[in-house]
Amino acid sequence: MAPTHIPRKRFGQHFLHDPAVIDAIVRAIAPEPGQAVVEIGPGLAALTEPLAQRLGRLTVIEIDRDLAARLRRDARLDVLESDVLKVDFAHVAQARAATKLRVVGNLPYNISTPILFHLLAYAHVIADQHFMLQKEVVDRMVAPCGTSAYGRLSVMLQWRYAMQDVLHVPPEAFTPPPRVNSSVVRMVPLAAPAAVDAAVLSGLVQAAFGQRRKLLRHPLEPWLSARGYRGAFDLQRRAQEVPVAEYLALAQALHADRPSVG
Ligand code: SAM
Numbered sequence: 597m598a599p600t601h602i603p604r605k606r607f608g609q610h611f612l613h614d615p616a617v618i619d620a621i622v623r624a625i626a627p628e629p630g631q632a633v634v635e636i637g638p639g640l641a642a643l644t645e646p647l648a649q650r651l652g653r654l655t656v657i658e659i660d661r662d663l664a665a666r667l668r669r670d671a672r673l674d675v676l677e678s679d680v681l682k683v684d685f686a687h688v689a690q691a692r693a694a695t696k697l698r699v700v701g702n703l704p705y706n707i708s709t710p711i712l713f714h715l716l717a718y719a720h721v722i723a724d725q726h727f728m729l730q731k732e733v734v735d736r737m738v739a740p741c742g743t744s745a746y747g748r749l750s751v752m753l754q755w756r757y758a759m760q761d762v763l764h765v766p767p768e769a770f771t772p773p774p775r776v777n778s779s780v781v782r783m784v785p786l787a788a789p790a791a792v793d794a795a796v797l798s799g800l801v802q803a804a805f806g807q808r809r810k811l812l813r814h815p816l817e818p819w820l821s822a823r824g825y826r827g828a829f830d831l832q833r834r835a836q837e838v839p840v841a842e843y844l845a846l847a848q849a850l851h852a853d854r855p856s857v858g
Contacts, residue, residue, distance in 0.1 A: 601640060603772055607660050608704025612642040612728075614769035621780055622646045624762045625700055625726045632694030636680050636701030636711065636727075638667055643702060648672040655692060657683055681710055685718035696723035705730050705774065712737075712753065716794065719756050719785040726762075726782055734761050734779040741839045747808070748801045754840045755792065757783040790844040797847040804835040804843070812838070823850055 603609040612618055621643060627633055627650045638644040638656040640663070648654045648670065655674040658664045664677035674691075676683060689697050699722055703711055708729050715725065729737075738759050739745035753759065763780040767773035803819040804812060813831035820829070827849050829842075 601662060601666075604660060608637075608706045609639060609660070610702075610705075610770040610772060610774045611640050612702055612769055613771050617763075617765055617769040618642055618646065620763055621702075621726070621728070622650070624780060624782065625698070627651050627698070631698055632689065632692040632696070633698045633700060634685070634688060636699065637704055638673075639663060639702070641667065641670075643700070644670075644673070647700070655688060681707065681714050685715065686721050689721040695721075697721060698723050699725045700727070702728040705733075705776070708733055709749065712749075716752070716756055719789075722785055724782065724784045725757075726780060728765065728778050728780050730774075731764065731777040731779040734781045737781060737783075742837060744836070746836045748798075748805045751801045751840050751843050752794075752798065753783070755797065755844060756789050757785055759783050790841075790848065792844050792847045793851045796851050797843065800847050800850065801835075801843060804838070808835045810834070820850075825850055 603611065625647070627647055629650065629652055631651060632655070633647060633651055634655045634657065635644055635647060636657050638658050639660075644654065644656060644667070653672055653674070655676065656667055657676045657678055657680045658667060659677070659679050661677065664675055667673050667675045676688075685697060685699070689695070699715065708727075715722065733749070735745045736747055736749045737753050738761055739747070739750045760782045761779050762782050765778040765780065767775070767777065769778075800819075803815050807815045811831065812833055812835060816829075816831055829846055
């Protein structure tokens with residue numbers, strides 16, 4: 597496809613042009629013929645083309661009407677012209693007659709966190725995810741407990757996925773270049789994640805990390821007592837010193853005490 601398209605800032609359009617980077621990403625994904633792969637934001641098809649060559653068929657989700665029209669000319673592509681945040685991935689899996697989808701994409705950075713949270717609800721129909729994101733976001737996703745990057749994103753995602761930072765990509769690999777460094781992250785849903793109510797966990801980590809410099813007793817004591825929690829939890833720590841497993845156990849205990857609290 598000729599790159600005559602003028603990049604649209606509102607859609608976070610930064611198109612990959614470096615063949616070595618494109619090749620490294622496709623090798624990290626390692627697509628096999630017949631797999632049900634979905635690409636978010638195919639744009640000018642930098643990744644789409646090599647993926648379609650290897651897969652034969654590919655589902656793509658593109659919000660930009662002009663780009664979607666170009667992509668429709670390729671018979672190997674099932675084009676969903678839509679906002680990815682409105683896409684029901686369980687429905688896409690059904691349409692592809694697949695038990696599990698592989699989801700990939702060089703994501704629009706302005707909505708990368710909402711996309712990650714949207715996909716959380718579909719982890720049961722997803723085999724794995726490979727995403728290009730702002731490096732700083734990937735650092736937060738994979739951050740271990742006790743580090744300054746460890747926060748809400750780390751806990752919410754480490755609850756459901758094993759994650760790995762697989763590739764660093766400099767701004768020069770894109771047209772136009774973004775102002776930030778990028779990384780590709782591999783996310784594999786855990787086979788047996790802790791059974792936790794996502795809304796309870798989300799409320800808990802939001803309260804805990806809302807005042808991350810303070811000891812937890814400041815933000816969490818009132819939050820927990822408002823929910824009638826009377827169990828033992830060491831509040832003489834800062835939010836970043838609490839491992840994921842402890843947040844999960846606390847969310848489970850809260851849910852068991854007061855199932856209706858979100
Ligand atoms: N995959 C291409 C590449 O690597 O060169 C383009 C990547 S560009 C960073 C992000 C792409 O996501 C653009 O094509 C943009 O139009 C599309 N996009 C932005 N917001 C979207 C949304 N809400 N839903 C679906 N696609 C979106």
